[in-house]
Amino acid sequence: MTERHEDTKTHGVVLGSMMTGSASIEPLLERLLGGETLSASEQAALFESRDLLSLGMAADQLRRRRHGAQVTFVRVADVALESAAAGEVTWEGSPGEIRITGTPGDLAQAIAAVSAVVAAAGDVPVTAFSLGDIELVAGDVTAAGAWLKALKQAGLSAVAEAPVDGLRSPDALIEAAAAVGLPIARLTVDRAAQADRPALVARVAALVQAHPAIDVFAPLPRTTGGLTPSTGYEDVHMVALARLLVPVHHIQVDWQRYGPKLAQVALTFGADDVDGVSPRDQVTEGRRRSPLEEIRRNILAASGEPAERKALFSRRS
Amino acid sequence: MTALEKAAAGERLTSDEALALYTEAPTQVLGRLADAARARRHPDRVVTYIIDRNVNYTNVCVARCNFCAFYRQVGSADGYVLGFDEIFSKIDETIGVGGGQILLQGGHNPDLPITWYEDLFGAVKARYPDFKLHALSPPEVMHISRMAQLPVPTVIKRLIAAGLDSIPGGGAEILVDRVRKLLHCDGKATADEWLGVMREAHRAGLRTTATMMYGTVETLDERLEHMFRLRDLQDQTGGFTAFIAWSFQPDHTELGLEHGITLEATGVDYLRTLAVARLVLDNFDNLQSSWVTQGGKVGQLSLLFGANDMGSVMIEENVVRAAGAAYCMDELEIVRNIEDAGFIARRRNMHYDVLGDPIFRERDVPRMLSLARARADGDTSVPAELVNYAARSRAGKDARNQRPELTIEE
Numbered sequence: 001m002t003e004r005h006e007d008t009k010t011h012g013v014v015l016g017s018m019m020t021g022s023a024s025i026e027p028l029l030e031r032l033l034g035g036e037t038l039s040a041s042e043q044a045a046l047f048e049s050r051d052l053l054s055l056g057m058a059a060d061q062l063r064r065r066r067h068g069a070q071v072t073f074v075r076v077a078d079v080a081l082e083s084a085a086a087g088e089v090t091w092e093g094s095p096g097e098i099r100i101t102g103t104p105g106d107l108a109q110a111i112a113a114v115s116a117v118v119a120a121a122g123d124v125p126v127t128a129f130s131l132g133d134i135e136l137v138a139g140d141v142t143a144a145g146a147w148l149k150a151l152k153q154a155g156l157s158a159v160a161e162a163p164v165d166g167l168r169s170p171d172a173l174i175e176a177a178a179a180v181g182l183p184i185a186r187l188t189v190d191r192a193a194q195a196d197r198p199a200l201v202a203r204v205a206a207l208v209q210a211h212p213a214i215d216v217f218a219p220l221p222r223t224t225g226g227l228t229p230s231t232g233y234e235d236v237h238m239v240a241l242a243r244l245l246v247p248v249h250h251i252q253v254d255w256q257r258y259g260p261k262l263a264q265v266a267l268t269f270g271a272d273d274v275d276g277v278s279p280r281d282q283v284t285e286g287r288r289r290s291p292l293e294e295i296r297r298n299i300l301a302a303s304g305e306p307a308e309r310k311a312l313f314s315r316r317s
Numbered sequence: 318m319t320a321l322e323k324a325a326a327g328e329r330l331t332s333d334e335a336l337a338l339y340t341e342a343p344t345q346v347l348g349r350l351a352d353a354a355r356a357r358r359h360p361d362r363v364v365t366y367i368i369d370r371n372v373n374y375t376n377v378c379v380a381r382c383n384f385c386a387f388y389r390q391v392g393s394a395d396g397y398v399l400g401f402d403e404i405f406s407k408i409d410e411t412i413g414v415g416g417g418q419i420l421l422q423g424g425h426n427p428d429l430p431i432t433w434y435e436d437l438f439g440a441v442k443a444r445y446p447d448f449k450l451h452a453l454s455p456p457e458v459m460h461i462s463r464m465a466q467l468p469v470p471t472v473i474k475r476l477i478a479a480g481l482d483s484i485p486g487g488g489a490e491i492l493v494d495r496v497r498k499l500l501h502c503d504g505k506a507t508a509d510e511w512l513g514v515m516r517e518a519h520r521a522g523l524r525t526t527a528t529m530m531y532g533t534v535e536t537l538d539e540r541l542e543h544m545f546r547l548r549d550l551q552d553q554t555g556g557f558t559a560f561i562a563w564s565f566q567p568d569h570t571e572l573g574l575e576h577g578i579t580l581e582a583t584g585v586d587y588l589r590t591l592a593v594a595r596l597v598l599d600n601f602d603n604l605q606s607s608w609v610t611q612g613g614k615v616g617q618l619s620l621l622f623g624a625n626d627m628g629s630v631m632i633e634e635n636v637v638r639a640a641g642a643a644y645c646m647d648e649l650e651i652v653r654n655i656e657d658a659g660f661i662a663r664r665r666n667m668h669y670d671v672l673g674d675p676i677f678r679e680r681d682v683p684r685m686l687s688l689a690r691a692r693a694d695g696d697t698s699v700p701a702e703l704v705n706y707a708a709r710s711r712a713g714k715d716a717r718n719q720r721p722e723l724t725i726e727e
């Protein structure tokens with residue numbers, strides 16, 4: 001299966017005659033692939049299009065231009081903030097990133113947690129927190145800047161995420177993080193109702209253009225579930241449009257949050273990086289043998305070449 | 318003409334051409350080809366589904382397929398046979414949510430003679446004259462035939478007389494005997510026997526479905542051989558209404574535990590396999606999505622890779638759940654997924670006749686957030702009517718000897 005020729009472009013002549021109802025977006029996709037920027041109304045037309053396969057083929061082409069066949073992934077160990085702040089720092093397996101989860105009550109707790117995890121992590125990078133939570137708890141951008149500086153000094157490698165729809169002052173916060181040399185591991189989306197998605201993606205595109213150091217966008221909402229979870233169509237549509245419309249290097253999907261099947265399919269619709277793979281070396285009970293074996297197999301079956309990384313995209317040997 | 322051009326033009330593929338597409342065509346391209354083939358057969362953008370219930374009347378089985386986590390050996394404390402009243406209750410619940418059929422399948426239980434099936438079917442039809450019985454996959458028909466020492470056509474004729482309406486395509490796995498031997502399922506039915514039962518069923522006027530369980534020890538060539546054998550039979554009889562592919566679920570199976578096949582085939586593999594099936598099976602009207610093994614998200618995306626049917630609401634499921642898959646979608650969720658992908662949702666029966674709009678839009682239907690099971694944990698009750706049927710196995714005879722009310726003169 002790995003010999004598959006995934007360059008869909010070469011099949012366009014034959015497939016062009018099969019287009020049904022998608023004629024309206026083909027010229028837009030060609031212009032996008034030619035490097036043009038679409039107007040807001042043209043972007044809206046892509047969001048309204050039901051031709052997911054055409055969107056996916058174009059997104060896949062863009063992904064391959066940037067990354068070839070390579071698909072990166074990172075094994076992440078989550079450590080709860082409260083435990084870490086209390087000095088209880090444990091994880092299983094061999095992570096490439098240790099991520100402190102939870103919202104700190106104050107800066108002292110945040111520093112205690114980061115210091116404890118960094119001390120235990122060795123050369124594994126430690127990321128923590130949401131930039132939105134830091135803004136909220138610190139109170140304003142200036143105070144948030146002081147937090148970021150202190151966290152950097154405590155050894156934090158990066159802020160784990162910046163939810164685009166959860167920041168009151170995104171530009172100022174991103175600049176504050178850059179000023180103290182603290183990277184932001186990824187832009188994320190907390191919630192994204194269908195109707196809000198065009199504006200949200202436009203906002204992400206603008207942020208990425210204004211702050212080129214940010215090179216990862218995870219477009220699928222972090223808050224999911226309830227009685228009406230997002231559908232596969234919505235998820236893959238969002239991934240493809242993120243690749244097509246956001247000039248960011250990496251489009252990321254979360255292995256655990258979205259599940260292996262959807263995450264793998266997203267790799268054929270524009271995503272190039274998989275976050276949140278379990279760090280455990282062996283699963284002795286439950287569904288599968290080894291997360292590492294499973295992720296590699298899934299990437300290969302999607303015609304990718306798996307490359308394990310650490311946080312912030314340093315390669316793992 | 319290349320394989321791609323032939324597929325795009327809707328022409329019949331040879332096995333070499335199908336293999337070339339399966340191994341070389343990019344996933345999106347396969348999707349596009351399959352979607353066009355689907356649209357040629359179903360230009361109205363209607364995607365159907367059925368409200369029915371999977372009822373597994375017994376889990377006792379002598380076949381012992383090594384990919385199966387559902388069966389229990391004869392004499393096992395976990396073995397069960399459902400009573401007629403239990404099955405009636407399940408039918409009542411199915412009717413309550415708008416269903417008109419059960420999919421009735423079970424293990425090869427040596428203690429259930431053909432008369433048990435005839436009496437059950439007769440009792441169902443007496444109570445629910447319009448309710449449909451989509452029942453007994455080809456290996457079960459073979460098992461009944463062997464136990465009764467009657468030829469398959471006679472068994473089918475008797476079951477039809479008792480109330481059988483159609484036959485589900487289970488037990489096909491991969492219709493290649495090399496694979497069936499490795500899966501330890503050649504004894505229940507060889508490839509020829511499975512196809513032979515379907516041929517006889519079609520001759521007798523029954524419509525049936527066809528399935529494929531992939532992702533074990535087979536090669537891509539063998540998956541295609543399976544599809545081509547189905548296509549050939551369909552050319553002869555036209556009796557298949559639909560094709561359903563699903564991936565092997567490894568948890569708690571001998572194949573997973575002892576033979577190291579612990580990883581399920583991937584979602585992309587599923588979508589590619591489905592798309593190739595749509596292209597190869599050019600004489601099948603309907604391809605189902607297997608959301609029960611793939612989950613709702615990939616299940617929905619299968620509508621872009623050749624599927625035109627979301628399968629069954631199911632209500633109850635015991636077989637793939639035993640092997641690790643635990644997805645659930647009620648009617649509202651199935652319809653939401655169909656419409657979200659840009660299709661029109663319609664209820665159908667086993668013959669794929671459209672019955673109407675979603676039931677929940679006509680009346681209140683309770684949400685169903687998990688699939689029911691055959692029985693509650695710890696329920697070891699033995700149906701009273703078993704007293705009417707002779708046990709054949711030693712364990713079955715012993716059990717009935719310990720309970721004289723379950724013993725009859727042979």
Ligand code: SF4
Binds near residue numbers: 378379380381388456
């Ligand atoms: S798959 Fe069917 S025939 Fe095979 S062991 Fe399981 S219940 Fe028995």
